[in-house]
Amino acid sequence: MSGTICIVDDEPSILDTLSSILEDERYQVAIAKTGGEALKVIQMEVPDVVLLDIWMPELDGLEVLKRVREQFPHIMVIMMSGHGSVETAVKATKLGAYDYLEKPLDLEKVTILIRNALHQRKLEEENINLRVKIERHSKLVGASSVMETLRQQIAAAAPTHSRVLISGENGTGKELVARAIHLQSPRHNRPFVEVNCAAIPETLIETELFGHERGAFTGAVSQKRGKFDFADGGTLFLDEIGDMSLATQAKVLRVLAEQQFTRIGGEKLIKVNVRVIAASNKDFNQEIEKGNFRDDLFYRLNVLPIEVPPLRARREDIPALTRHFLKIHAEEQGVKLKEITPEALEALARHEWPGNIRELRNQVERLMIMVPKTTIEVGDVLPFMPRGFSRINPLDAYDSLRDARHAFEREYITIRLRENGGNVSKTADDLKIERSHLHRRIKDLNVEFRSGN
Ligand SMILES: Nc1ncnc2c1ncn2[C@@H]1O[C@H](COP(=O)(O)OP(=O)(O)OP(=O)(O)O)[C@@H](O)[C@H]1O
Ligand SMILES: [Mg+2]
Numbered sequence: 001m002s003g004t005i006c007i008v009d010d011e012p013s014i015l016d017t018l019s020s021i022l023e024d025e026r027y028q029v030a031i032a033k034t035g036g037e038a039l040k041v042i043q044m045e046v047p048d049v050v051l052l053d054i055w056m057p058e059l060d061g062l063e064v065l066k067r068v069r070e071q072f073p074h075i076m077v078i079m080m081s082g083h084g085s086v087e088t089a090v091k092a093t094k095l096g097a098y099d100y101l102e103k104p105l106d107l108e109k110v111t112i113l114i115r116n117a118l119h120q121r122k123l124e125e126e127n128i129n130l131r132v133k134i135e136r137h138s139k140l141v142g143a144s145s146v147m148e149t150l151r152q153q154i155a156a157a158a159p160t161h162s163r164v165l166i167s168g169e170n171g172t173g174k175e176l177v178a179r180a181i182h183l184q185s186p187r188h189n190r191p192f193v194e195v196n197c198a199a200i201p202e203t204l205i206e207t208e209l210f211g212h213e214r215g216a217f218t219g220a221v222s223q224k225r226g227k228f229d230f231a232d233g234g235t236l237f238l239d240e241i242g243d244m245s246l247a248t249q250a251k252v253l254r255v256l257a258e259q260q261f262t263r264i265g266g267e268k269l270i271k272v273n274v275r276v277i278a279a280s281n282k283d284f285n286q287e288i289e290k291g292n293f294r295d296d297l298f299y300r301l302n303v304l305p306i307e308v309p310p311l312r313a314r315r316e317d318i319p320a321l322t323r324h325f326l327k328i329h330a331e332e333q334g335v336k337l338k339e340i341t342p343e344a345l346e347a348l349a350r351h352e353w354p355g356n357i358r359e360l361r362n363q364v365e366r367l368m369i370m371v372p373k374t375t376i377e378v379g380d381v382l383p384f385m386p387r388g389f390s391r392i393n394p395l396d397a398y399d400s401l402r403d404a405r406h407a408f409e410r411e412y413i414t415i416r417l418r419e420n421g422g423n424v425s426k427t428a429d430d431l432k433i434e435r436s437h438l439h440r441r442i443k444d445l446n447v448e449f450r451s452g453n
Helices: 012-024 035-045 061-071 086-094 107-138 145-157 174-183 202-210 246-258 284-289 295-301 311-333 342-350 356-370 378-384 401-419 424-431 435-444
Strands: 004-008 028-032 049-053 076-081 099-102 164-167 192-196 235-239 260-262 269-271 275-280 304-307
Touching: 004 012, 004 035, 012 028, 012 107, 028 035, 035 049, 035 061, 049 061, 049 107, 061 076, 061 086, 076 086, 076 107, 086 099, 099 107, 107 174, 107 311, 145 174, 145 304, 145 311, 164 174, 174 192, 174 235, 174 275, 192 202, 202 246, 246 260, 246 295, 284 295, 311 342, 311 356, 342 378, 401 424, 401 435, 424 435
Parallel strands: 004 028, 004 049, 049 076, 076 099, 164 275, 164 304, 192 235, 235 275
Antiparallel strands: 260 269
């Protein structure tokens, strides 16, 4: 791993030895002989790791450490001291030093420690990047009153430990709402564990949820923890719960009632403190009626119901969402952000969006990739629109009731004729009118068709 190391020591021999071995290891090396000089060098080079002597005249190591931590909290500082006292080491660690080396230095130990520090630094950076990414993706965009109500419901549900049942069409943001509740809850530092009940085969779902003991069945070569275990102290998100089998529903119901369970093939009762948030796009009343969903489980889950509205119920959010997704795409793909004209936004806002926000997001991604210009215009948007677009407001196309009626009649007759292979007699029978009457309508309305008789 490459990196820049700054060595700070008032003893020239130490500076010499350390620089030469670290240069051999292909690190960039900077040196400083006093605390004051160290601060200047660090300011200029912003190294990845600082090897810092504790006992130096004037500004000592601990003081330098304090200032480095304030200004550059991401720099890894390793302290060095010949007067190895445990208290100083403890003090340095408390001030945020990564580790502590005793003099005389064991050079092998120095290089190992530096390697570890760089490795940890990289992990921390990756962690921050991931967190930024998650935060960016967890943002609930939209200022419509519908969204405001949703935000209020989230804020009201979050601080409690009550179960939440989120419903809504595909792609409306149910998972996002579940994550938002978790992030605003007192459990936010504990895991958010997701189980997609529709994606896991029926035979595996129980092991997935409850885990199994070693030897529970053929192939269970070691113990496996289940999602209920992993979510202890945190939130378990049961997504697509409407797709869970009745057998599994019975087991989940028991865990919810007792807050404890056993692994498959095990006897030990495992107690957990898990908040369950469930989501589904199914209508539970119907599912219960059909016998697909247990009503007792439904009542247990449905303590705080939250309904996520479809995108078409909050069209005014579409421009903001579009801009948000344009930005995310540009940032994540490292490409230039495209502008979008108000007319194009308006066209997008008029679309029906049966696939809701997920569909909008995919559409925006497509525009970012396929439109070769820097500005997306209405002409770029229309060809990308699926069928729904032309269905938005067909009524606008007609000036009179007569025109509208004729257009409808024409389309209706055309389709029926096509279904009957152009057979007029059969179509007339289907439409429950005389054959001669149908012929007249075909002529008057200019219905185009290929005669089948
Ligand atoms: N209000 C919002 N602001 C920004 N992005 C959103 C919003 N709502 C949803 N999204 C994004 O839309 C996509 C779909 O959301 P999500 O996966 O939460 O939907 P879902 O309701 O769980 O869908 P499904 O029923 O298909 O599982 C995700 O990429 C999500 O980040
Ligand atoms: Mg989902």
